[in-house]
Amino acid sequence: MKFSAWCIGLFLLLSGATFVRASDPVVITVDASKSVGVYKPAWNYFGADEPNYTYAPNGEKLLRELGGLTPAPVYFRTHNLLTTGDGSSSLKWGSTNAYRENPDGSPLYDWTITDRIFDALIAAHVRPLVEVGFMPEALSTHPEPYRHDFPKGDVFTGWSYPPKDYAKWSALVTAWAHHLHGRYGAQVDGWLWEVWNEPDIGYWHGTPEEYDRLYDVTAAAIRGELPQAKIGGPESTGPANDHAAAFLRLFLDHCAHGTNAASGKTGAPLDFISFHPKGNPKFIQDSAGGHVRMNVGAQLRNVQRGMEIVASYPEFRNTPIILGESDPEGCAACKGAQNGYRNGPLYGVSVAEAMMRTYELARLEKVRLQGAVTWAFEFEDQPYFAGFRELATNGIDKPVLNVFRMMGMLGGDWVNVTSSGAQPLSDVVARSVIESPDVNAVATRQEHEVDVLLWNYHDDDLSAEPAQVALALKGLPKQKARIEIYRMDADHANAYSAWQRMGSPQSPTAEQVREIEKSGTLEPERLMSNAAGDAVPVSVDLSLPRQGVSLVRVTW
Known part of the structure; x- marks a missing residue:
């Protein structure tokens, strides 16, 4: 049985995702059938x-x-x-006493x-x-100070x-x-x-x-x-x-x-x-x-x-x-x-x-x-x-x-992604992102998985309405699948905001520390799943907050 629109909506509602109701949402299209090269992490x-x-x-x-x-x-x-010293640290300083x-x-x-x-x-x-x-003190041409x-x-x-x-x-x-x-x-x-x-x-x-x-x-x-x-x-x-x-x-x-x-x-x-x-x-x-x-x-x-x-x-x-x-x-x-x-x-x-x-x-x-x-x-x-x-x-x-x-969840091959909210690379390099935000995405595909990393970036640290995103998924098999989302933004996976809500304690109790750590944990939210033989939903609508990053994972 195909996944009905109201069922999809129910899953989205329960997960915290929202339908796009704006007249012109950002359309991000992922074509999982089109590899554009092997993904190799460089951020590690x-x-x-x-x-x-x-x-x-x-x-x-x-x-x-x-x-x-x-x-x-x-x-x-x-x-x-190789810096000389007793191993004590301070800001911008460290030492090992490796050479005397x-x-x-x-x-x-x-x-x-x-x-x-x-x-x-x-x-x-x-x-x-x-x-x-750096240069040990005993070898330096100018050791003091x-x-x-x-x-x-x-x-x-x-x-x-x-x-x-x-x-x-x-x-x-x-x-x-x-x-x-x-x-x-x-x-x-x-x-x-x-x-x-x-x-x-x-x-x-x-x-x-x-x-x-x-x-x-x-x-x-x-x-x-x-x-x-x-x-x-x-x-x-x-x-x-x-x-x-x-x-x-x-x-x-x-x-x-x-x-x-x-x-x-x-x-x-x-x-x-x-x-x-x-x-x-x-x-x-x-x-x-x-x-x-x-x-x-x-x-x-x-x-x-x-x-x-x-x-x-x-x-x-x-x-x-x-x-x-x-x-x-x-x-x-x-x-x-x-x-x-x-x-x-x-x-x-x-x-x-x-x-x-x-x-x-x-x-x-x-x-x-x-x-x-x-x-x-x-x-x-x-x-x-x-x-x-x-x-x-x-x-x-x-x-x-x-x-x-x-x-770290990305892997396999890069696949083709387009976004109607992406700023041209040449503009970002030349002028940074001080006008419209860069609402963008990349995606990778592994044997039974597609991962889409989405972000909503602007240079200015100012509040703004979230971007309403219509995420179109192409090239997926007709398999039993599930879709999850991970979020980092003002309200998700954010220990800092939890600490602020407590009044910014500088001597938090053990219970407060546990609560702050829990609030900062990256946890998946189930968006939807389908029955075997049905096509994976071709579109997922979600809200991407300003200065937010999300990862949508499709597995089958």
Whole structure:
């Protein structure tokens, strides 16, 4: 018996979905019979400045959640793996004490803290993206002052300088790679390696040529112990900036044609190319007191410019690209009115918008996108929902993490999707999304499943009517099927709104914590099902709130 209209309506009513009654709903059409390429996750990369948070209890909990997001490997990148210190953390700081020197200048290696970091990653089924840096105090050409006092004073202190002895630096990297292989075995071959961070700005108090030397010496030391190691760089800043673009080109020129400082031969190993696209949100004053205006266009302009530069090198057109930090703005630990988006659903929908548009840009520029690192993790000893760019606060997942969970449900092949509410890619890149919202979708198909990720994005953090969406499903078999929906918005999978409803407690009771966590859980809602032999309903009408993300799953 075919599923009648009133039955469908009943299921939608019970599930919280609504029929579209507007005269011109957004029509999103998914043709599951038309594959447009193999889906490969690129969003499954994360990172942070503070490595020591990885083995804190909340850090270990969050790592386990990240490791379970997708069957594909999840990678984690962190600064300060070789920074000198006792392992204590603060904002934008971490340390391992991996290298010191005896009075006679001989090296003293200590892997105790780095082992704790990597043990935490491995236990959570997360692979390291090993950032080799920063400079140990005993090797720095300008060691004092060494530890910074963020947010006061200069952040780029003694750890940001070149080594005073490249032979000792090479020996340190060699010893570290040897130790890691001995401790973790063959799985180290699946890790990724890179040299330093953002060497085009204050993170590196050396010249571009000195960075090339550091890269050559470091890569040779790694490959000497791990011949299969995948090594890349330069992790430079957003190439929409002319200075950053010039640095990226100089590095690629060196890897293609320069004289290698370690071998004396031409060129340097380069298994992936990395740079950092960032957006630029602002706080807009208005009659209501003001609001955040995101700028995903700025982030995407950095993505596109970097891809264009890579594609301009015949030697590297097919080299994978990893966006080593791809975020709405540049400082996870910085506060300010312009960063007021971070606790609620706007952060989540901006991730969906930027990530899916990044896939589009990779197809447009015909380059190989391997990964996009979300530079967000968690901060210890901070108030609840303090406004940092993070995935969880005091062990409670933020709404953004549920968007990654939805992206983790995608799999198989991309299939063809059109949306009457989608903004043209060129417009989003050039002007961002400050007029009409971008009501858009992507979809994948696996053997007995189709997943449709939908989002309703606008730069302005202002309330607006939800988009009424008519989701048309084509190319589905006549099988017994069910349709479910997952939601992240102001009222769904949102621990922040639950915490606010409680009065924003900074010392919540255990019962309150359980309630907040439950409110932040991503749960499916049954939309409908059909009898065997009936066609899956060809249209599902639903309401998609502004700054909301939903995933519609069809299984049979």
